[in-house]
Amino acid sequence: MKPTDxxxxxxxxxxxxxxxxxxxxxxxxxxxxxxxxxxxxVGGILAAREATGRAASAPQVSSADVIPFYGSHQAGxxxxxxxxxxxxxxxxxxxxxxxxxxxxxxxxxxxAALTSGSLIGSANxxxxxxxTDTGEAxxxxxxxxxxxxxxxxxxxxxxxxxxxxxxxTLADLPPFAGDSLEPQWCGGDLCVQACADDMQxxxxxxxxxxxxxxxxxxxxxxxEGFQRTxxxxxxxxxxxxxxxxxxxxxxxxxxxxxxMREVVWCGSESPAWMQGGTYMAxxxxxxxxxxxxxxxxxxxxxxxxxxxxxxxxxxATDEFAKLNLEAADAEGKPVIPPDSHSALAHGDGxxxxxxxxxxxxxxxxxxxxxxxxxxxxxxxxxDLVKQFVSIQKRLSKNDRLNEYMVHTGSAVFxxxxxxxxGGYIGETLLG
Amino acid sequence: MKFSYAFPAGLLAASILFAGCxxxxxxxxxxxxxxxxxxxxxxxxxxxxxxxxxxxxxxxTAAIEQYRAYVIEQCDEFVKQTEAFxxxxxxxxxxDAKALYAPARMYYERIEPIAEALGDLDPNIDARENDVDPxxxxxxxxIEQALWQKNSxxxxxxxxxxxxxxxxxxxxxxxxxDINESLLVTGAVELLNEVSSSKVTGEEERYSHTxxxxxxxxxxxxxxxxxxxxxxxxxxxxxxxxxxxxxxDALLAELAPFKSGDGYVSYExxxxxxxxxxxxxxxxxxxxxxxxxxxxxx
Numbered sequence: 075m076k077p078t079d080x081x082x083x084x085x086x087x088x089x090x091x092x093x094x095x096x097x098x099x100x101x102x103x104x105x106x107x108x109x110x111x112x113x114x115x116v117g118g119i120l121a122a123r124e125a126t127g128r129a130a131s132a133p134q135v136s137s138a139d140v141i142p143f144y145g146s147h148q149a150g151x152x153x154x155x156x157x158x159x160x161x162x163x164x165x166x167x168x169x170x171x172x173x174x175x176x177x178x179x180x181x182x183x184x185x186a187a188l189t190s191g192s193l194i195g196s197a198n199x200x201x202x203x204x205x206t207d208t209g210e211a212x213x214x215x216x217x218x219x220x221x222x223x224x225x226x227x228x229x230x231x232x233x234x235x236x237x238x239x240x241x242x243t244l245a246d247l248p249p250f251a252g253d254s255l256e257p258q259w260c261g262g263d264l265c266v267q268a269c270a271d272d273m274q275x276x277x278x279x280x281x282x283x284x285x286x287x288x289x290x291x292x293x294x295x296x297x298e299g300f301q302r303t304x305x306x307x308x309x310x311x312x313x314x315x316x317x318x319x320x321x322x323x324x325x326x327x328x329x330x331x332x333x334m335r336e337v338v339w340c341g342s343e344s345p346a347w348m349q350g351g352t353y354m355a356x357x358x359x360x361x362x363x364x365x366x367x368x369x370x371x372x373x374x375x376x377x378x379x380x381x382x383x384x385x386x387x388x389x390a391t392d393e394f395a396k397l398n399l400e401a402a403d404a405e406g407k408p409v410i411p412p413d414s415h416s417a418l419a420h421g422d423g424x425x426x427x428x429x430x431x432x433x434x435x436x437x438x439x440x441x442x443x444x445x446x447x448x449x450x451x452x453x454x455x456x457d458l459v460k461q462f463v464s465i466q467k468r469l470s471k472n473d474r475l476n477e478y479m480v481h482t483g484s485a486v487f488x489x490x491x492x493x494x495x496g497g498y499i500g501e502t503l504l505g
Numbered sequence: 506m507k508f509s510y511a512f513p514a515g516l517l518a519a520s521i522l523f524a525g526c527x528x529x530x531x532x533x534x535x536x537x538x539x540x541x542x543x544x545x546x547x548x549x550x551x552x553x554x555x556x557x558x559x560x561x562x563x564x565x566t567a568a569i570e571q572y573r574a575y576v577i578e579q580c581d582e583f584v585k586q587t588e589a590f591x592x593x594x595x596x597x598x599x600x601d602a603k604a605l606y607a608p609a610r611m612y613y614e615r616i617e618p619i620a621e622a623l624g625d626l627d628p629n630i631d632a633r634e635n636d637v638d639p640x641x642x643x644x645x646x647x648i649e650q651a652l653w654q655k656n657s658x659x660x661x662x663x664x665x666x667x668x669x670x671x672x673x674x675x676x677x678x679x680x681x682x683d684i685n686e687s688l689l690v691t692g693a694v695e696l697l698n699e700v701s702s703s704k705v706t707g708e709e710e711r712y713s714h715t716x717x718x719x720x721x722x723x724x725x726x727x728x729x730x731x732x733x734x735x736x737x738x739x740x741x742x743x744x745x746x747x748x749x750x751x752x753x754d755a756l757l758a759e760l761a762p763f764k765s766g767d768g769y770v771s772y773e774x775x776x777x778x779x780x781x782x783x784x785x786x787x788x789x790x791x792x793x794x795x796x797x798x799x800x801x802x803x
Contacts, residue, residue, distance in 0.1 A: 289789035289790075
């Protein structure tokens with residue numbers, strides 16, 4: 075399979091079949107009710123079912139609404155960022171490797187259902203039992219739901235006998251200047267990144283995975299995220315962060331397989347179990363929104379090194395114009411400040427990573443009355459140290475943007491390679 | 506909480522029919538791995554539970570009788586302990602009253618779903634300050650407030666008398682409760698839900714901070730039901746029975762360090778992460794426990 079198979083619409087025929095099962099489940103429930111009310115014969119049941127089928131306003135599902143779950147890489151990495159994120163880090167409460175295997179097998183079966191819009195499990199119509207699917211996404215489209223799973227460095231401590239399998243690049247991040255990390259936003263044995271074009275679909279996924287994990291793993295921290303929706307921006311321009319600037323303009327091209335192998339996907343340099351996988355860095359960045367809102371436009375633009383309205387580098391008009399860090403004004407001063415965010419993030423252009431961040435708003439800081447909002451920064455790279463750490467070191471020392479933000483959370487995860495049908499996520503490590 | 510069999514019987518017929526259709530519908534659905542599994546399982550479960558002379562229905566008679574005996578035994582002790590407590594209140598023995606308060610309540614907390622099935626008894630005995638109209642507030646927590654917040658038994662004589670009468674009424678009425686297997690199954694989950702919604706947060710015993718007594722008693726009450734249903738559950742789903750057993754053990758082990766003498770430490774002394782761990786252990790237990798309904802057929 076091509077690396078991008080998860081991200082196109084090739085799974086359409088499979089999906090059509092899934093939809094028929096979904097219809098079946100829904101109709102079964104509806105006609106069961108019809109029977110109860112009418113106390114009718116078998117013929118009556120069938121008639122009721124037919125009638126319900128015609129009357130039902132089935133969700134208008136198109137294949138473009140489904141991101142295939144199975145494939146050589148996990149979905150949710152190269153997948154163009156969906157509208158919403160629900161991120162969860164888990165701690166394992168078991169010390170048995172077999173329990174972890176069982177959890178990931180259960181999660182795999184659930185994820186296949188969740189991403190295709192099916193109900194999870196078989197006990198959804200037994201009146202004596204709690205339904206195996208919590209139901210709030212019943213009748214909703216799959217909404218491009220993707221679930222991306224990973225393991226943190228903590229998994230390779232003494233508990234599961236996996237210490238020898240820890241990739242050297244997978245370790246807690248070193249302290250960066252200006253970090254103000256709070257333990258409740260850091261770390262985790264496992265992570266699940268749920269993305270979807272509907273928040274209820276994404277939340278439903280995390281809720282059900284957490285439910286399935288009970289007794290084996292517990293939630294450690296969660297963060298919901300958003301960006302402009304497809305409806306708000308039908309042209310699909312680069313999203314703006316909460317500081318009003320376009321964020322992600324300089325990302326590598328996800329349709330370029332060679333570049334993705336260069337930047338994102340682990341290859342032969344990695345342990346066998348990670349080949350086809352990638353490493354995720356997650357940083358919860360609180361933005362000092364009130365301070366930013368009082369700074370002048372020219373300060374703001376100098377901070378990013380870009381124009382706010384167009385997203386173009388300072389001095390240019392095209393958003394995607396190359397960053398010309400050599401350009402100087404009449405007095406010989408660089409047009410783009412060397413300590414601006416884009417100049418520092420770009421560096422000499424040799425080190426890249428794939429960013430896939432979301433904004434968050436977590437209400438109000440009760441102490442200050444200020445907005446508790448910011449960016450859940452997420453990046454994918456094949457080497458955390460050479461890519462994320464080297465760039466972040468540069469930024470943390472000099473970035474003008476540091477005045478307007480504080481890093482409150484931090485975690486890294488090894489995101490497994492993709493899973494084939496019949497297999498389970500994490501099989502290469504635990505199998 | 507009581508269960509009518511008319512409803513599931515109707516659903517059953519529909520489920521069998523459509524589980525069959527579902528399988529046909531999915532028989533060529535090679536791509537939908539989990540869907541096939543789910544449909545196949547649904548079909549299998551439905552068929553296994555169909556009224557079939559060769560599959561004898563589970564017999565809960567013994568379990569129900571044993572549970573009835575347990576409830577009466579707990580009620581007897583509850584009345585006795587409540588009498589000692591209310592006497593201490595009425596005679597102004599503040600420290601005695603404080604010492605007797607939480608242990609007396611444990612007998613009630615073990616069988617709380619039964620009391621809840623008996624109309625107004627639960628609010629009369631166990632309402633918290635903002636649960637009911639202030640004019641109607643009575644019972645344990647009103648006295649709790651006096652003992653711990655006002656540090657006095659003053660003015661509590663009437664409330665104490667009323668509480669003992671309510672406890673005695675519970676004992677009398679409990680004989681009439683129609684206990685069936687469905688009540689047992691839901692009752693066990695309700696006991697843990699009680700912990701999850703008010704004990705874990707420390708809201709239940711907001712003046713005395715004796716929440717751990719209630720916590721333990723609720724868990725013990727649920728465990729009693731599980732033990733009584735375990736033989737049937739093991740026949741039907743041995744791995745579920747085992748999981749529930751293990752999770753009771755894990756939760757009780759988590760509670761053990763908080764024991765102090767014959768009782769438990771103040772809930773105020775628990776650290777945030779200790780409360781969270783207790784809560785997570787509780788959820789880990791309550792989730793499989795809520796699947797005990799599998800023994801009820803369908």
